[in-house]
Amino acid sequence: MQRSSGDQEGEAARAAVLESRPTPNGSLGVEVLDFDVRETDAETAAEIRALVHGEKLVVFHGQELSTTEYIAFAAALGQPQIYFQENYHHPDHPEIFVSSNRPLNGEKVGVAGTGRYWHSDYQFFEEPLPMTMVSPQQVPSGRRGTNYIDMEAVNAALPEGLRALAEGTRAVHEAKWRYKITPEDVDKSITEILEEFGALTPTVTHPTVITHPATGARCLYVSRGFTVGLAELERNESLRVIGELFDFIERDEHVHFQPWELGDILLWDNRQVVHRASETPPGEPSVSYRIGVYDGLPFYADEARGRLYE
Numbered sequence: 001m002q003r004s005s006g007d008q009e010g011e012a013a014r015a016a017v018l019e020s021r022p023t024p025n026g027s028l029g030v031e032v033l034d035f036d037v038r039e040t041d042a043e044t045a046a047e048i049r050a051l052v053h054g055e056k057l058v059v060f061h062g063q064e065l066s067t068t069e070y071i072a073f074a075a076a077l078g079q080p081q082i083y084f085q086e087n088y089h090h091p092d093h094p095e096i097f098v099s100s101n102r103p104l105n106g107e108k109v110g111v112a113g114t115g116r117y118w119h120s121d122y123q124f125f126e127e128p129l130p131m132t133m134v135s136p137q138q139v140p141s142g143r144r145g146t147n148y149i150d151m152e153a154v155n156a157a158l159p160e161g162l163r164a165l166a167e168g169t170r171a172v173h174e175a176k177w178r179y180k181i182t183p184e185d186v187d188k189s190i191t192e193i194l195e196e197f198g199a200l201t202p203t204v205t206h207p208t209v210i211t212h213p214a215t216g217a218r219c220l221y222v223s224r225g226f227t228v229g230l231a232e233l234e235r236n237e238s239l240r241v242i243g244e245l246f247d248f249i250e251r252d253e254h255v256h257f258q259p260w261e262l263g264d265i266l267l268w269d270n271r272q273v274v275h276r277a278s279e280t281p282p283g284e285p286s287v288s289y290r291i292g293v294y295d296g297l298p299f300y301a302d303e304a305r306g307r308l309y310e
């Protein structure tokens with residue numbers, strides 16, 4: 001499959017047009033062929049954003065980038081994010097969120113074992129993160145990659161009873177249950193830690209089904225990682241319904257596994273997929289660099305932003 005965007009005249013005038021084909025196992029996303037992301041200009045950046053919005057997951061191969069080149073690629077696509085917790089930052093580049101179980105120069109860097117539950121990045125903030133890119137830096141032997149679920153497809157396949165409960169409701173999201181203890185937490189009680197982190201990340205709501213601002217796709221926007229209920233339902237009913245939603249979402253036939261190779265960049269749309277990191281075999285080093293990107297569009301078209309949960 002060849003794919004490109006922009007008007008025909010503009011494409012004809014340009015030497016490089018992105019070409020892509022479905023990822024090898026074909027269930028989600030495309031891989032871009034023969035493109036060096038260091039050559040991203042304003043036009044190709046627009047093409048890449050359109051490709052991510054259209055295909056949900058885009059994979060680039062063979063990219064050998066310095067950290068500054070990697071950040072420059074993110075900056076060409078939009079506004080790179082600075083993650084709100086500093087313990088995740090690369091020591092020299094706060095834009096880079098480090099997932100690592102390997103010390104650097106004898107020092108702990110970043111956080112190990114991140115994102116091993118189904119989630120969408122920053123779902124627990126009023127303004128979630130539109131796009132995420134990940135570049136593996138050290139790949140353990142064996143199977144390592146990221147799992148994805150297409151939430152537009154899941155929404156379309158929802159059983160009627162669940163669809164009726166999801167449409168028109170708001171889902172409630174919290175980060176605190178996924179908080180990772182830091183050295184500063186020693187001597188604090190679990191209650192204190194939850195209260196402090198809960199104050200930093202107050203509970204929010206978003207529509208349970210969101211409308212994509214660029215494509216109009218309707219996507220179920222809940223995850224077992226961060227969603228704790230549906231605002232309109234009584235507590236027991238809420239827990240029952242979100243449990244049924246999670247079980248339906250996470251069916252094996254909905255999961256796309258994207259393996260990691262050195263030189264890959266995986267870039268996805270958090271509005272349209274949930275993701276989960278694969279497990280690293282015990283004792284194996286694993287390092288990846290993530291950058292969040294704000295793509296200049298509201299997260300969803302239903303309304304400008306999420307709401308604090310009262």
Ligand SMILES: [Fe+2]
Nearest residue numbers: 115120121275
């Ligand atoms: Fe994530």
